[in-house]
Amino acid sequence: MDAPASSVDLARVYADSGVGEVLDQLDRELVGLRPVKRRIREIAALLLVDKLRRELGLTAQPPTLHMSFTGNPGTGKTTVAMRMADILHRLGYVRSGHLVAVTRDDLVGQYIGHTAPKTKEVIKKAMGGVLFIDEAYYLYRPENERDYGQEAIEILLQVMENRRDDLVVILAGYADRMDKFFGSNPGFRSRVAHHIDFPDYSAAELQQIGEQMLTSQGYKFHPDAVEAFSRYVEARMQQPHFANARSIRNALDRARLRQAVRLFDDRDRKLTVDDLMTIEANEILVSRVLAPGDTAAGGESFPG
Amino acid sequence: MRLTQGTFSFLPDLTEEQIRAQIAYAMKNGWAVNIEYTDDPHPRNTYWELWGLPMFDLKDPAGVLHEIAECRKVFGSSYIRVSAFDSTATWESLRLSFIVNRPADEPGFFLERNEVNGRSINYTVRSYAASAKPAGERY
Numbered sequence: 001m002d003a004p005a006s007s008v009d010l011a012r013v014y015a016d017s018g019v020g021e022v023l024d025q026l027d028r029e030l031v032g033l034r035p036v037k038r039r040i041r042e043i044a045a046l047l048l049v050d051k052l053r054r055e056l057g058l059t060a061q062p063p064t065l066h067m068s069f070t071g072n073p074g075t076g077k078t079t080v081a082m083r084m085a086d087i088l089h090r091l092g093y094v095r096s097g098h099l100v101a102v103t104r105d106d107l108v109g110q111y112i113g114h115t116a117p118k119t120k121e122v123i124k125k126a127m128g129g130v131l132f133i134d135e136a137y138y139l140y141r142p143e144n145e146r147d148y149g150q151e152a153i154e155i156l157l158q159v160m161e162n163r164r165d166d167l168v169v170i171l172a173g174y175a176d177r178m179d180k181f182f183g184s185n186p187g188f189r190s191r192v193a194h195h196i197d198f199p200d201y202s203a204a205e206l207q208q209i210g211e212q213m214l215t216s217q218g219y220k221f222h223p224d225a226v227e228a229f230s231r232y233v234e235a236r237m238q239q240p241h242f243a244n245a246r247s248i249r250n251a252l253d254r255a256r257l258r259q260a261v262r263l264f265d266d267r268d269r270k271l272t273v274d275d276l277m278t279i280e281a282n283e284i285l286v287s288r289v290l291a292p293g294d295t296a297a298g299g300e301s302f303p304g
Numbered sequence: 305m306r307l308t309q310g311t312f313s314f315l316p317d318l319t320e321e322q323i324r325a326q327i328a329y330a331m332k333n334g335w336a337v338n339i340e341y342t343d344d345p346h347p348r349n350t351y352w353e354l355w356g357l358p359m360f361d362l363k364d365p366a367g368v369l370h371e372i373a374e375c376r377k378v379f380g381s382s383y384i385r386v387s388a389f390d391s392t393a394t395w396e397s398l399r400l401s402f403i404v405n406r407p408a409d410e411p412g413f414f415l416e417r418n419e420v421n422g423r424s425i426n427y428t429v430r431s432y433a434a435s436a437k438p439a440g441e442r443y
Contacts, residue, residue: 096363124371128364166366 008052017051018090019044026083030076031212032205039196040084047091064193065093065168066160068136068182070175071198074244077172078132080198084170085130094168098129104138107152115148119155127166136171137181153185160191201244206233210248214279219256224281235289251287258283305412307345310385310401320369323386323404327365330388335399336360337368338387341379343442344434345410355379358389372404381407381443407433407443 014020023044026037046063053059065088069077082099089097102122109115123131133139133156141147160169171178171188175197182189201209207230214220221229236247259279263271284290308314318326330337337359340352355375359368368386375384384405387398411432418426433442 095366098363124359124367125361125363127362127366127370163366166364 008055010048010052013052014048017048017092019048019087022083022087022090026080029212030079031208032201033076033080033198036076036080036196036198039194040080040087043194044087044091047088047093051091062093062165064164064191066192067168067170067194067196068178068192069170069172069196069198070178072174072200072244074246074248075198075200076245077198078134080196081130081132081170081172085168088130088168094130095128098126099132100126100129101132101134103134104149104152107133107139107156108148110148112148115151116155119152123155123159123167127163129167131167131169133169133171135173137173137177140181140185142184153188157187157191203230203233203237206237206244206248209245210252213249213252217252217256218277219252219259219279220277222278222280225279225284228281228284232284232287232289239289251284251289254287255279255283258286305410307383307403307406307410309345309347310387310403312402317406318402318404323372324365324369326400326402327368327386327388330400331362331365333388333390333399334392335388335390337362338389339368339371339375339384340387341375341382341384341405343379343382343407343439344431345383346413346429346431346434352383352385355384376405380405383407409443 023037023041026040030037047065050059050063067084069081071077078101081101085094085097085099088094100122106122107115107119109118139149139153139156141149156169159167169192171192173181182192207226210229210233211221211226232251233248236242236251241247256279262280262283263275306313312318327337339355341355342349342352356371359371362368372384372386382405383403385401385403387401390397390399414430414432414435416428416430418428420426436442
């Protein structure tokens with residue numbers, strides 16, 4: 001570095017870190033989620049400035065980076081967590097940038113003395129990267145005072161405090177239950193610096209997500225199917241167990257299945273590439289979601 | 305007498321930073337890192353006690369360094385080594401092994417000469433530390 005130590009170039013550090021690339025990718029690939037993207041930009045800016053300050057010797061303490069992602073199912077929490085790991089890695093706040101996604105089962109043991117080694121094993125695996133705890137509130141079960149979840153919580157709290165430069169913990173779950181979880185574990189609330197709330201998608205966003213999913217899988221909608229799909233989305237949103245992007249993915253999986261069956265039934269015909277790629281309106285319209293008078297069944301035999 | 309076994313054993317003891325770099329190298333190559341300890345430094349004692357399980361799936365040396373620190377707390381006056389196992393077909397053996405902890409005082413070895421069959425001599429190496437006391441009470 002030939003720059004004098006009393007001044008630094010923010011633009012250069014930004015370009016060097018490659019964070020811009022990740023943020024742009026985030027913008028491109030994730031539909032909607034405006035508040036989330038804004039928060040991530042803010043966090044990235046904070047970290048970048050913090051990095052500069054450290055280069056000038058202004059702060060010694062590494063910032064607290066633990067986060068909590070709250071939102072309904074299928075709103076992109078895991079996807080964003082993976083990007084977050086990448087951003088933190090590029091800024092040098094975690095060394096390897098891998099994401100270890102766990103749930104209660106991976107942390108809590110089945111008998112006395114089983115939990116601590118299990119939790120520590122997971123933490124060791126996540127070191128140098130990001131530990132993503134999905135549905136974190138299941139760790140705390142107030143109705144059973146002998147539940148081993150408490151032990152995992154204590155170890156996690158200790159690690160979140162003492163090994164801040166070794167790993168970043170992201171807790172995720174539904175908003176209301178996370179609130180309750182933080183309420184009964186004040187230690188967590190004070191150690192989590194960034195709370196990010198994931199909003200539900202609008203119908204238009206879901207439509208766009210569906211089309212992106214299809215494109216990435218090498219499919220496309222027939223022009224009629226686009227309209228049918230938007231009707232499907234509207235109808236599905238009103239039904240129980242709606243899981244945002246995940247429901248859309250499941251719906252598309254079923255549409256692909258029907259498309260395959262249609263092609264197979266008509267197998268004497270010569271198929272073009274276009275035939276193999278196109279999903280027709282009927283493949284969407286036969287969904288139970290759009291069937292009149294049948295609201296109880298929902299579109300999925302098992303809501304996902 | 306300083307025990308010289310494994311890689312780097314003729315160099316001064318590795319610093320924490322150097323240990324970290326070696327472990328990072330092993331992980332980069334996909335080798336499973338193990339921590340082993342013993343209080344019997346005899347060169348023929350190849351099987352040391354394993355501390356915990358081999359660490360196959362760690363991505364960062366911090367986890368191993370943490371385990372080394374834990375092992376030192378318990379066996380601070382024993383020998384502790386870190387070894388890296390390569391599971392690739394046709395290798396399937398240790399690729400790297402180095403000592404990360406040694407007792408403060410290493411009395412060394414005694415070379416015993418046994419005269420047999422007239423003028424022939426059989427040699428035996430005995431560790432002073434290991435021959436004086438039972439396992440666990442040495443050093």
